[in-house]
Amino acid sequence: MKRLIFSFTLLLLCMPSSQASDFNTKVSSALRIDDRSSRDARFQYKLSVTPSFQVNQNWSLHGYAITGDDFSSSHNTINASTSDTFYLRRLFVRYESENTKTEVGVIPTYKGRVSSTGLSKEGWIQGIRHVVASQSGKFEWVVGELSDTRSSQALGFAEQLNFIEVEFSSSVSNDFAYELGFERILNANYARGEMRFSSQTDVSYGLEIIGNIAEQEFKYVASLTSEFKLMSLPAELFIYYSFVDDNFGQRAELTEDFLSTGHGFSAELESSIESIKQLNWFSKIELYEGNSRIQLGLKYSLSL
Template sequence: MRHQANYGKTELGIIPTYKGRVSSTGLSKDGWIKGIRHMRNLPNNSALEVVIGQLGDDQAHSSFTVGGESPYVEIEYSAKMRQRHSYEIGAERMLRGSFLRSEYRYRFSEKNTVFIEMVQRVDASAAKWVIGTSGEFSLSNKYFTYPVEYFAYYANIDKAFGPRAQLIEDFIGTGHSGSVEFTGYLSQQHNLEWFLRGDVVDSVSRILIGIKLSFTS
């Protein structure tokens, strides 16, 4: 169940682990949280978000299974500074680990951003560091202009970081890693997109090519 209004947004029940654009420090693997997420808009382009619930099996097909869940708590504050700067700070408790998370983004042009992110596991002296960029460029000639979105980053995750590393990504685990992704519309009217993605972890790599269909406008 979801309710959205001028105050912000509230989600209750079986809710996704992520919202909006997936952060490279947030949770992005298919899966669900059984609980509540409340996001409250604050003055000066800021927001406060609280998530309380249970994180069970990280596979989507098991989201309605009862039993075996792990307590999940998250609190996050985000804010925009002027037109080009934004940041997030947060704290999490999951999978018997405690984490502090921070993120800073700088929009250096109208459609392009660079970012640096850090997740610190405070009970194991382990961290994940990320630096990357995202945005949009255009392929054009005298007949048409075709926009392409991109998302690329380098990351390093300490081995003591724990299973949260696998929840950040379904492929990228501990150690040095990188990812590059391009997406574009096949049919904007039908919310149909293509994507091309490459991931590298130390000496292991993969390439993903596919089509995405969105059911929301």
């Protein structure tokens, strides 16, 4: 908690009062019931705060604090004596120009959208990211440390450079995009590829594969995202199927859409509530290796 208070204080001190309009904060919260076939149902909540301060046209300071006690977790369980965590997981400086972006500090795991085979969007890396955009696509490299996955230990300086990522992403047309990447993480090497196709009917399809090079073990993901109207309100449906080899390694548990080793299926539906702005409802079902999990809840976001 002392580290959290210190970090937020640092953010506030970096905000001159004469430029208060350049300081923005997004607050998001969620409440859900989580019912798993192998355990009793539980009620959970999520709270996240994303402050940012635009120093000038190129430089900005960013933070991210959220509930949850681990790299991939984002919820606390109500009435659980050991589940009351809320930590600042990221604190970094960003320099952005027309064709480049550089982030230094405890940075996000992603540069843009989060892939199913990418690292969890709630995670962090202690290090540096550099992205260069050109007519052919975007080239990204990341160097840093990812060792302790407890959110209480997220803030700090990289002491050993055990994380390396190199990635190239490009759009062949308005409808088709692909991404290729290499990672060195948790003492293992991984290669990753992704293809994404968008149709004329607000439906996009994805196919992803990531492999543990030494073990020749893989994770495959096929997904579908659809945006449509549900009772005249905007709605989004996300469906995916995944298969993870049993000996893929610890990297599997850090991915964004990890269910279990073996076969897995998930479908998530989210829509807004007409009478209350920025309040959405969501439902999700997961089926994996003889188990099932159902989630129902509400989420609310506010920008200050």
